[in-house]
Amino acid sequence: MAEFSGPFDGSAISTELDWSRMARRWGLDGVHAFQASDSTLKVVASGAATVIVPAGSAFVNGFYYNNDSNKTLSVPVNSGGTARVDLVVLRASMSANKVTAEYKTGGTTAPTLTQDEAGVWEIPLAQCTVASGASVVTAANTVDQRYLTGRPVLPSIPGTSRPSIKNQLLAEEGKLYLGDGAGWRWIATQGTDDATYTPVWNAGSTTINWGSGSTNIGRYQAVGKRVDVTIQLMPTGNPPAYTDPIQVTLPPGLPCTTAHRSLFTWTFTSANGEGGAAGFGFTFPTTDGTNKIARLRYPTSTGNSVNDTPNALNLLTNQPFNIRTDDVLTIDGSYWLA
Known part of the structure; x- marks a missing residue:
């Protein structure tokens, strides 16, 4: 040859x-x-x-x-x-x-x-x-x-892009645009590919230890200013009953915006006869920083009447469940970057 x-x-x-x-x-x-x-x-x-x-x-x-x-x-x-x-x-x-x-x-x-x-x-x-x-x-x-x-993707300098060309792709500062003949329409932004990290859990200033060998994994993907994240926890131990709310870190290097709170959903299933529940979580950037989900809450009220006051309480390590070995806690949602 x-x-x-x-x-x-x-x-x-x-x-x-x-x-x-x-x-x-x-x-x-x-x-x-x-x-x-x-x-x-x-x-x-x-x-x-x-x-x-x-x-x-x-x-x-x-x-x-x-x-x-x-x-x-x-x-x-x-x-x-x-x-x-x-x-x-x-x-x-x-x-x-x-x-x-x-x-x-x-x-x-x-x-x-x-x-x-x-x-x-x-x-x-x-x-x-x-x-x-x-x-x-x-x-x-x-x-x-x-x-x-046609032509390959065209590079562009911000503020000086050429006139729009129908169906032409243009890349500018990590963003991809498609021409429609009148302007350049945004279609995608570079981000972080599918990746995993080890979340850190805390109650106040105390790090929560869920037990050696526990399943504790976060999976995330960032596209532009939007981050999708899923966290799953399966303890192998039983941490103390902390009175501060459970908090967990967001993916490293991807802090949430301080402009507003971002929302998440969580589900819990007990393997120890305590049932299960679902609730919501949110970032609390003005109080607890930009690198964590600061609150996991569940709905409740003072009674069963329509006149009773609705409320939401923080999920703790022992309330309303004693979170321990083989229980499953999953958090899923998206947030905006700083």
Whole structure:
């Protein structure tokens, strides 16, 4: 097996195949257009025994094609007894040393594209159906089948982005935008991929020890200013009855905003005959800092009447459950970054 690399002074690109193999990595096969409504090389039925390929450019197997005016292609008469399905193609030919638009007849189904990298390589522009005994292609029987290809993602300097280009991607300061022709519309922001961390639990200034070998895992993902996090705890021990509320840390390096409290849900299932419950949690950045879920609360009231005052109480290590071995506490939610 021979190796090749180039172009260098001693190993020039000396064959069409070498060029094709290199150049096709620069751009995919297809018509240079940004949306289906673009007329670039979009085949038009003439209502006669011809079809028209409008002006436009394309890449075909690493070769550039440009047509600067309408090209008319003849439609052969369908002498068969059933409708014939044809293709209009762009054909790159190594032997002919050119790319051309061609009309390719088929049968009851469309003809197969020829794609030999060292010979002839075709890509479709349109499918045309010709009635039996006819050579006329109507607009209703012409189906656009162009492959479209465009520019890679464009970098941009904040405040100086170029005019919007329909269906063009633009990247700016970790954010991805899509052009709609009038402006650049945000579609995504870089973040932190799926990751795990070990949450730290506390009650006031005391770190809670849930027991050696306990399951204590946090999983998170950040997209832009939004962080999704799930925490699951299964103790192997029984910590003391602390009077301060249970708190747990957020993912490291991703503090919550101080502008408001972010909400979470939690569920608890006892493996020790104490039932289960669900409640809500929230960050308390102005009181307990920006790196933790500061409160886990459950709803309650002073009685069962509609006139009784509703309330919510903090979840503690011993109230309303004695949280211990094999119990399961899960917290799930999202929060905004500082």
